[in-house]
Amino acid sequence: MKIRIDLKIIIFLILFYLTNQIRIYLIILFFCIIHELGHLFTGLALKLKPENIEIMPYGLSVKLKTNPEDVNKKIGKGNILEVKKIIIALAGPIVSLALSIIFLYIDPIFITKQDAVYSNILILLFNLIPLYPLDGGRIIKSILHIKYGNKFSKKFVYIMSNMIMIILSFIFSIAVFYFQNIAYFLICILLWIITLEENKKYRNYMKLNDILNDE
Secondary structure, eight states: OEEEEOTHHHHHHHHHHHTTOHHHHHHHHHHHHHHHHHHHHHHHHTTOOEEEEEEETTEEEEEEOOOHHHHHSEETTEEHHHHHHHHHHHHHHHHHHHHHHHHHHSOOSSSOHHHHHHHHHHHHHHHTSSOTTSHHHHHHHHHHHHHHOHHHHHHHHHHHHHHHHHHHHHHHHHHHHHHOOHHHHHHHHHHHHHHHHHHHHHHHHHHHHHHHHHO
């Protein structure tokens, strides 16, 4: 298993420090890591092994190895692996929801109750945005994969993610102007980077698919 650190996290730390928002960023980053650990431990419970773990500006990025046996077990037009992906994607938001409820009744040690509750609610809602590869996008993609197949699910999620990013860009632009907060700008830039990377993967998939169909 490989463990890497995305150097963009240094840029985020510097920018949030210069704008006096380093405290809230570190709180959210901490709970994002716990959120991702929910995905990781659920994957382990489902007998999937971690291939690599990367520390990102928004927490952890965990890639799990595909079990060949899961791929061979069909369910609809997908396979049992897609069911596991749905369960794993749901695990993170469930962890964030559980933490937000727990901190309503238990005072955290190093931060305020308000920061703990609001941070986890924010992480919960953010990850349920139907934008791939956020949890909401992953859940939709796997459900569509099972019902309509891999190609349809990829195309639908590709279109959906780009449309949502256009809408979010408009919302974040208003938020930056209204609240005068650089955090909204940074989040928007980060989401666009992620979306453009997924767009590239989708286009490569379509090119490969076209080549195979031509043969």
